[in-house]
Amino acid sequence: MARGKYDIRRYPGFLPMTVLCLTLLYAPLIVVTIYSFNDSSSITNWEGMSTRWYVDVFVGVESDKFKSAAWNSFTIAMIAATVSTTIATLAATGMIRAGRFRLRTLSFGLISLPLMVPEIVTAVATLIFFNSIGFVRGYTTILLAHIAFCIPFAYMPIAARMQGIEDSYEQAALDLYASKFQAFTRILLPLMAPGIISGFLLAFIISLDDFIITNFVKGAGVETLPTAIFGSVKQGIKPNIMAISTMLLAISIVMVTISYLVSKSDNTK
Amino acid sequence: MEKSAPDTATIAVDVRDAVKRYGDFTALKRISLSIRDNEFFTLLGPSGCGKTTLLRMIAGFEDVTEGEIFLFGDEIDTLPPNKRPVNTVFQNYALFPHMTVTDNVGFGLEMLGRTKAEARRRAGEMLELVRLSQFAGRKPAQLSGGQQQRVALARALAPQPKVLLLDEPLSALDLKLRQTMRYELKELQRETGITFIFVTHDQEEALTMSDRVAVMSSGELQQLGEAREIYETPHNVFVADFIGETNLLEVSVDQIAQGRATCHLGGGHELTCDAVEGIGVGAHVHLSVRPERLFLSEAPTEAESLPGRVRDNIFVGTDIQTIVDLNEGPRMTVRTSNSARGARRVFEAGSAVYVNMEQGAARLLVD
């Protein structure tokens, strides 16, 4: 990076502004993380280090509820990420490799639009949709909704990766007697792999994280971790919520980091 | 256009009346040419003339708007690329970046259904042929441009195609390497006996490597022939100008007698040269004389001799180029080889000289 005359760090107020933004972003997370280790039933008074709330999550009164919610969350995220990544991969292949077809820009807009629509709108729409076709709300509706809204998230890194792959590789494969299918599986897919993995992890995290849509389309009795936490918080915040939140935060950080590293990685060296 | 009869040898690729249109732009205007088996054939022409388009049509990456393409007698223009027994060396090489050199070279055979072991063995042989055995385990990104080029060659040759297509394969290399590779390519062609169709816009490359050259311009075939023939007897102004350096003089034909044409080139200068079919008396045409077929003298000689004054001498390594303004006439360039300098003296700028033409050096050209 050139540090010329216009180095942004020379603007007045750059440092205080940066510190302010970072504080607003991370202070709540840091507070929650620290207080999850508090040896107290109060959520505000510090009474020394302890991991009792983490133990409570697994064996406490609410543990059964959290365990089944966590299992739901995990399986839904896993299936939704797998399905949406597959669809996104095929969509990216079709849209980027099919050459310039009419409505290409429109298709691209349509697939990325859900990223910009307020989530509550999607949630209401999904709910109305399920109601109108007479679907009973439950695990399946959550899963279907998650598959749908994860597609654009999976699509972004995959399409970005694919755009960087020249089509001369596939032409070379065809020239060397590969079928279209072989050119796809032997050449295109391995070259896209980092984008696909990155898309999968992103979709997984988005699904694991989702509250609004899930809350609308879930039936009575089926909970995911976010809705279970929300339900629990409504009866007052207990420190075990902070412990769960911290664990979720840790999982998110790990996944996002892997996603970032994979998208940067290169299987050509 | 082609003088030599196409049936003197087996025809590898026969392009018949091929037309290529993109929308309402015509990239190839009815091209017909026959490429012989075992020959090093070059498509030569300026940028945008349609060389790549023609090559990609033979490979199967572009469809033929009109016309047919035959490979050893079989029509191939409707087959997909993976059904044509031709292989391509791409301009940017297009080596599979995630595979090792060996896997790249063996890819074609594997796709043809050979066992992995056989593909690897053959890849080894090919890498030996291009002298890259020690790099077999590397990925393409770990090779230099010249090495990648040779891997691309080995990969395209491994499945033993009937015809090898090469699209400006040397253009990404530096001058020195390019010259070495010219020789290597030519050697490889002779060793393998595979027909090479080579695309370039570099006329020197075309002349040094090819058995025969097809000169193209704006989607049309201008001339097809042996390198030497194209250089020495260009058919038209475009070919004469594009291949090598030449003095192109505007002349008017005054008289034609016994196969000789007497031409006027302004300033009262006159010369005679072989008459050409299609150019009659009174025609305003061009005359081409290669600079190396001119020589300078102090006094008129037996040869065609035109008086003028030396304007400048330019040293170009092996040669000296002397720029001469004919008295009240056009400007001409004379090339004197440095080794001939003992015999032929160098005239300083400003000295009065005669420009002399070797027998048969001047050629009349249709436009």
Ligand SMILES: Nc1ncnc2c1ncn2[C@@H]1O[C@H](COP(=O)(O)OP(=O)(O)OP(=O)(O)O)[C@@H](O)[C@H]1O
């Ligand atoms: N897909 C396409 N759509 C429209 N026009 C095209 C297309 N591909 C090539 N052309 C046009 O066809 C003409 C011939 O192109 P081609 O690539 O064959 O040129 P070339 O002789 O290989 O030139 P270069 O030496 O620059 O590679 C050019 O004028 C080009 O603009």
Ligand SMILES: [Mg+2]
């Ligand atoms: Mg080209």
